[in-house]
Amino acid sequence: MWALINDTATQITLVVSVILIVAMVIIIKYVLRHMRDSSAAVPAGEHTYDGIAEGLSPTPVGMHLIMCGLVLFFFWYIFVGYPIWSWNQADQYDEEVSTYKQNFDETWKNADKNTLIAMGESIFNAKCVACHGYTGEGQNGMAANLLEYGTEKHISGVIRKGSKGLGYLIPEMPPQTVAIEAMFGKENLDGNINNVAAYVMQLSGRTAKHGDPASGQKVFVAVCQSCHGPEGNGKGAAGNIPNFSKDLTTYATDVDVIRTLQLGKKGSIGTMPNFAEEGTLSEIQYRAVAAFVSTELNE
Numbered sequence: 001m002w003a004l005i006n007d008t009a010t011q012i013t014l015v016v017s018v019i020l021i022v023a024m025v026i027i028i029k030y031v032l033r034h035m036r037d038s039s040a041a042v043p044a045g046e047h048t049y050d051g052i053a054e055g056l057s058p059t060p061v062g063m064h065l066i067m068c069g070l071v072l073f074f075f076w077y078i079f080v081g082y083p084i085w086s087w088n089q090a091d092q093y094d095e096e097v098s099t100y101k102q103n104f105d106e107t108w109k110n111a112d113k114n115t116l117i118a119m120g121e122s123i124f125n126a127k128c129v130a131c132h133g134y135t136g137e138g139q140n141g142m143a144a145n146l147l148e149y150g151t152e153k154h155i156s157g158v159i160r161k162g163s164k165g166l167g168y169l170i171p172e173m174p175p176q177t178v179a180i181e182a183m184f185g186k187e188n189l190d191g192n193i194n195n196v197a198a199y200v201m202q203l204s205g206r207t208a209k210h211g212d213p214a215s216g217q218k219v220f221v222a223v224c225q226s227c228h229g230p231e232g233n234g235k236g237a238a239g240n241i242p243n244f245s246k247d248l249t250t251y252a253t254d255v256d257v258i259r260t261l262q263l264g265k266k267g268s269i270g271t272m273p274n275f276a277e278e279g280t281l282s283e284i285q286y287r288a289v290a291a292f293v294s295t296e297l298n299e
């Protein structure tokens with residue numbers, strides 16, 4: 001398509017341009033004729049300056065009409081035109097974007113997993129590589145390393161360093177090493193951390209390479225359950241407070257990635273943007289990029 005004339009702003013610009021061109025032609029013709037026909041004699045007033053006198057010819061009627069027209073148009077537009085029509089370019093843009101997104105989602109609603117992952121890869125390249133890097137490893141700590149997200153290594157890191165900024169009722173998960181040492185002794189700290197990390201992986205349906213989830217469950221019940229809940233779904237010790245802390249049963253799955261994208265994270269590494277605020281991703285695009293991230297992670 002060579003021109004987008006179904007856009008209201010373009011239509012207005014077109015109409016105004018045509019009116020201006022016609023007006024220009026008329027005015028130029030008028031001026032040329034006037035220059036040819038008129039004589040230089042204009043009645044002069046009494047005020048002179050350096051020999052130049054004030055002309056006494058009246059201002060053209062057309063100028064008065066244009067002024068009155070503009071004033072009338074001004075009042076009409078402010079009190080009638082705008083409130084009734086209430087069109088503006090920003091709203092039209094939003095409307096067009098949301099229609100486009102709906103059509104896009106309609107076209108791809110039955111996309112299979114591979115199509116979603118391929119689509120997700122191109123979204124990732126456009127929206128995420130700037131911070132997370134082409135390989136997703138986070139560019140030497142500038143952003144989270146997505147290759148490790150949801151793995152034993154990452155969970156162990158969270159247990160040692162804590163985590164914050166995902167916007168739960170508990171604003172921050174403090175480092176848990178002291179609590180684990182206090183309850184299970186200093187000797188086997190690394191082992192206990194690996195085991196509870198393995199248990200957390202099991203909660204979201206993954207299998208750890210090193211830790212033993214059965215032993216990890218004991219650590220979880222003693223240390224983590226108070227915040228993450230008996231079932232690990234983040235609803236607190238009694239398991240009934242929504243949004244209390246992170247749901248570990250969906251940890252690093254598509255649901256979790258989408259939640260992070262829609263809420264953002266102001267963490268200790270840096271700020272992960274809030275894509276819902278940015279408003280450019282459609283439902284299917286969220287699913288696509290999440291599918292890409294969560295399969296990319298499965299090393």
Ligand code: HEC
Binds near residue numbers: 172219246
């Ligand atoms: C004081 C309450 C509390 C305790 C105790 C706690 N957590 Fe958390 N945990 C949280 C909160 C809150 C979050 C979300 C933090 C955020 O906003 O980034 C979280 C997040 C996490 C995450 C996800 C981090 C990420 O990168 O998204 C993991 C994994 C985790 N906790 C595991 C554990 C394990 C394992 C234990 C026990 C050893 C534990 N937590 C103990 C409150 C707690």
Ligand code: HEC
Binds near residue numbers: 261
């Ligand atoms: C402006 C830089 C930036 C962009 C763009 C960005 N991220 Fe992030 N992301 C971060 C930072 C920084 C963190 C780590 C936040 C922290 O823990 O301090 C992060 C963390 C994450 C996490 C882990 C959250 C957690 O629970 O710890 C995921 C998943 C993620 N990003 C996915 C994405 C995806 C997918 C995109 C593209 C759609 C993206 N990010 C775009 C900076 C960015």
